[in-house]
Amino acid sequence: MTTYDDRASLTDLTATAERVRASVEGVIEGKPEVVRLSLTVLLAEGHLLIEDVPGVGKTMLAKALARSIDCSVRRIQFTPDLLPSDITGVSIWDQQRRDFEFKPGAVFAQIVIGDEINRASPKTQSALLESMEERQVTIDGQTYELPSPFMVVATQNPVEMEGTYPLPEAQRDRFMARVSVGYPSVEAELQMLDVHGGVSPLEDLQPVAHAHDIVKLIEAVRGVHVAEAVRRYAVDLVSATRSHPDLRLGASPRATLHLLRAAKASAALSGREYALPDDVQALAVAVLAHRLLPTAQAQLSRRTSEQVVEEIIQHTAVPAAAQPGGLGSRHTTPEFGRPRPRRL
Numbered sequence: 001m002t003t004y005d006d007r008a009s010l011t012d013l014t015a016t017a018e019r020v021r022a023s024v025e026g027v028i029e030g031k032p033e034v035v036r037l038s039l040t041v042l043l044a045e046g047h048l049l050i051e052d053v054p055g056v057g058k059t060m061l062a063k064a065l066a067r068s069i070d071c072s073v074r075r076i077q078f079t080p081d082l083l084p085s086d087i088t089g090v091s092i093w094d095q096q097r098r099d100f101e102f103k104p105g106a107v108f109a110q111i112v113i114g115d116e117i118n119r120a121s122p123k124t125q126s127a128l129l130e131s132m133e134e135r136q137v138t139i140d141g142q143t144y145e146l147p148s149p150f151m152v153v154a155t156q157n158p159v160e161m162e163g164t165y166p167l168p169e170a171q172r173d174r175f176m177a178r179v180s181v182g183y184p185s186v187e188a189e190l191q192m193l194d195v196h197g198g199v200s201p202l203e204d205l206q207p208v209a210h211a212h213d214i215v216k217l218i219e220a221v222r223g224v225h226v227a228e229a230v231r232r233y234a235v236d237l238v239s240a241t242r243s244h245p246d247l248r249l250g251a252s253p254r255a256t257l258h259l260l261r262a263a264k265a266s267a268a269l270s271g272r273e274y275a276l277p278d279d280v281q282a283l284a285v286a287v288l289a290h291r292l293l294p295t296a297q298a299q300l301s302r303r304t305s306e307q308v309v310e311e312i313i314q315h316t317a318v319p320a321a322a323q324p325g326g327l328g329s330r331h332t333t334p335e336f337g338r339p340r341p342r343r344l
Contacts, residue, residue: 010220010268010271010273012213012216012217012220013043013217013220013221013268013269014268014269014271016208016209016213016214016217017039017043017217017269019068019208019209020039020065020068020069020208020209021035021036021039022208023064023068023205023206023208024038024039024061024064024065024068026064026195026201026205027060027061027064027195027201027202027205028057028060028061028064028181029184029188029191029192029195030184030185030187030188030189030191030192031057031061031181031182031184031188034061034179034181034182035061036269037177037179037283037286038061038065038153038179039065039265039269040177040262040265040266040269040283041151041176041177041262041265042065042149042151042214043214043217043218043221043265043268043269044176044221044258044261044262044264044265045149045151045218045261046151046175046176046177046258046261046262047132047151047152047153047154047174047175047176048062048151048152048153048154048175048176048177048178048179049117049154049155049156049167049172049175049177049178049179049290050062050153050154050155050156050178050179050180050181051155051156051157051158051178051179051180051290052157052158052180052181052182053157053158053159054157054159056181056182056183056184057181058155058181059113059115059155060202061181062113062115062153062155063075063113063202064202064205065111065153066111066113066153067202067205067206067207068205068207068208068209069110069111069207069208069209069210069211069214070207070209070210070211071109071110071111071147071149071210071211071214072109072110072111072147072211073109073110073111073112073113074106074107074108074109074111074112074113075106075112075113075115076106076107076112076113076114076115077115077116078114078115078116078117078118078119078120078124078125079116079119079120080119080120080121082120082121082124083124084123084124084126084127085105086105086106086124087105087106087107087124087127087128088105088107088127088131088137088139089102089103089104089105089107089108089137089139089144090102090103090105090139091103091139091140100140102139102142102144104144105137107127107128107131107137107146108137108144108146108147109147110147110148110149110150110151110211111149111150111151111153112150112151112152112153113153113154113155114128114152114153114154114155115154115155116155116156116157117154117155117156117167118156118157118164118165118166118167119164119165120165121165122165122168125165125167125168125171126170126171128152128171128174129170129171129174131146131150131152132152132174132175133174135148135150147211148211148215149211149214149215149218152175154175169249169291169293172290172291173252173254173255173291175290176258176261176262176287177258177262177283177286177287177290178286178289178290179286220268221261221264221265221268222264223273224264224265224267224268224272224273224274224275225273225274225275226260226263226264226274226275227274227275227336229277229319229336230263230275230276230277230279230280230319230336231260232319233277233280233316233318233319234256234259234260234263234280235256236316236317237259237280237284237288237312237313237316238250238251238253238255238256238259238288240312240315240316241288241292241308241309241312244308244312245295246294246295246297246298246303246308247292247293247294247295247298247305247308248293248294248295249291249292249293250292251288251291251292252291255287255288255291258287259280259283259284259287259288260275260280262279262283262286262287263275263279263280263283264279266279266282266283267279274336275336276336277318277319277336281313281318284309284312284313285306285309285310285313288305288309289304289305289306289308289309290305292305292308292309293305294308
């Protein structure tokens with residue numbers, strides 16, 4: 001089992017993540033939980049789906065996260081006439097070389113921003129499937145590796161669905177988490193008028209981390225310890241979605257893996273070298289809800305997937321800590337802390 005022993009790396013992780021968080025929050029006021037979830041998905045090697053009504057800062061959040069890191073960034077405006085080759089690339093015949101030359105598409109970047117992804121046809125949307133899951137693109141039988149780190153941040157408008165193509169289940173399952181920005185508070189909106197009233201803060205936003213720093217931090221997150229009880233708790237939550245009477249499609253095994261990876265990243269962002277059931281609980285709605293399909297009866301009753309996940313969390317037994325204080329204390333325990341060394 002991989003263990004997390006590098007305390008210096010954990011310190012670097014929290015310091016670098018704090019710089020990125022502060023940079024993004026300078027653009028997105030009053031939404032610290034949304035910014036933290038974005039960082040969690042980035043360090044967990046996942047992809048983020050931002051879904052909300054127009055004008056709340058979906059694209060602004062994606063751009064702020066991308067500009068806070070010194071890496072390659074490409075933005076794709078999804079439209080009905082967008083072709084799959086515009087995303088993945090195309091092989092063009094070179095008259096001088098008498099051979100085909102591959103021209104990379106917009107997906108060949110470290111952070112890819114897909115704006116209004118539901119505006120493109122399903123054929124174009126599916127062009128992202130291989131790149132999001134396997135981090136590679138296959139064109140004319142030739143496989144091309146994508147750079148690291150690699151993250152797709154897609155935005156989607158849940159209203160005005162006429163003429164759009166909702167993401168199919170296979171596509172939504174590739175996104176580690178879905179987040180809604182939501183309307184700001186009165187104080188945050190007043191501050192936004194002061195900050196955004198003149199020029200856009202994106203114009204003055206400078207990178208506060210390098211791509212190779214993010215790669216090192218991702219490696220550090222991989223070493224966060226997850227105890228057997230925490231892993232079983234994640235499996236119990238996901239398994240409960242497959243038998244819930246209000247759902248006709250539960251979460252996939254990929255959802256379990258994404259939930260575990262996100263919990264490890266969340267633990268590291270909190271300065272811990274081990275994951276707790278609290279980390280799994282806090283991320284369950286964001287990681288699981290967009291993968292679920294409610295039944296017709298649940299839809300008539302206006303039951304949302306988020307409500308179902310919250311109900312499952314309430315009815316799923318949480319593993320007990322071995323020492324006094326319980327899970328909410330967030331103290332190191334033999335179950336959830338660093339694994340004991342083996343005796344030779």
